Amino acid sequence: MTKVIKNGTIVTADLTYKADVLIDGGKIIEIGPNLKGDEELDATGCYVMPGGIDPHTHLEMPFMGTYSTDDFESGTRAALSGGTTMVVDFALPAPGQGLHDALQMWDNKSGRANCDYSFHMAVTWWGEQVFNEMESVVKDRGINTFKHFMAYKGALMVNDDEMYASFSRLASLGAIAMVHAENGDVVAELSAKLLAEGNTGPEAHAYSRPPQVEGEAANRAIMIADMTGVPLYIVHVSCEEAHEAIRRARMQGKRVWGEPLIQHLTLDESEYFNKDWDHAARRVMSPPFRNKQHQDSLWAGLQSGSLSVVATDHCAFTTEQKRYGVGDFTKIPNGTGGLEDRMPMLWTHGVATGRLTMNEFVAVTSTNIAKVLNCYPRKGAVLVGADADLVVWDPEKSKTITAGAQQSAIDYNVFEGKEVKGLPRFTLTRGHVAIHDGEVRTQEGHGKFVKREPNTPTNKALSKWKELTAPRPVERTGIPATGV
């Protein structure tokens, strides 16, 4: 049974043109004029784009004494309703737990996914077991990205020696290192000081994580990556200080990518000064929302290409869970939702405002991500042979975002009340129409795991001058006497 998307305009990361798309067996089998299929989807007035890929989610993740509320079912349903057809979730070993053990937990949870998904591996501790297991995680499981938390001291944080060892190992395996860049030691100091001074409310979360802690960590991670040659992906870039470090590294020819979130692009620090405790706490995430200057920097990065992708870091907690932190902001579970709103919010605030072209929109929500994570062109493309993960985007369709109408399982939405114009008419996951004019037709368990092979070369200069930095004892004749 074939399907054809008719009368639409195809928009990819580099082309805009009118053509129909014929689908069979979950794949695109033909692109061209006047195609016929068993079932027709009318795309008149719409753009036919690669479905979004969210490279950063935390579904049903154990974190800060609880579990993030959206699981692989509600999370991927939310994703599809907003035009996202693939998520990449972080498999998170508890400190001391093996990598394959943690992956088993993620395999069990992800069986309910409505759309395709992949995993990044988190490196939450370091030891021989992690070193050994990394090889099979990369080669057998097809996971080529490993995240290191430079924050969350006493829980998930890894130190510089551990990061250096892990980055070196990843470089030898052809994998990519990722970092949550915040100086966890300084955050811990500032948090203790704020609490001792009686600053217990959610606004203190923002004071405890100023842009400098992010900029310092981003610079440090870039330097450690450079010493080991590993390509580096910096998640949730929220400020000019981190962006500046990424710009500089890229100008120097280093493979470093920066990932801003839709939340940091569109919400600012004033959210934390709302008089309603719940309002502020619901927006507590790390790094926190910043001021308009930082937002401008992130938009400029997307325009110039110094920042490569837009994610959500979807890690959704209910109001009840957020209230674990009443009286102590450090106990508010860190994280916000956004899976459902990333594409409409970025279209509304990016494309409709003239900040981004439609092609740039496709690049930063899908194609660039597929390329960096190495699942292109199976994902992130409108090409014959690619998976039919597509969104038929209606630029005239609008709505007001409200928690009451969302797919996410939490009881609020950080974008509540925001108007968006630009929404899916259809979202297709491997050819299955999961969203049909606002109607949800997802199939629990339809999603499949996407393997991603390592293919990113380490950062190498062509000359051999670097060999001079390899330690080589110099043989000397005139050795002075010691102990004089």
Ligand code: URP
């Ligand atoms: O606050 C956040 N970002 N929570 C999710 C975990 C992480 O740090 O990515």
Ligand code: ZN
């Ligand atoms: Zn993080």
Ligand code: ZN
């Ligand atoms: Zn995250």
Ligand code: ZN
């Ligand atoms: Zn179907």
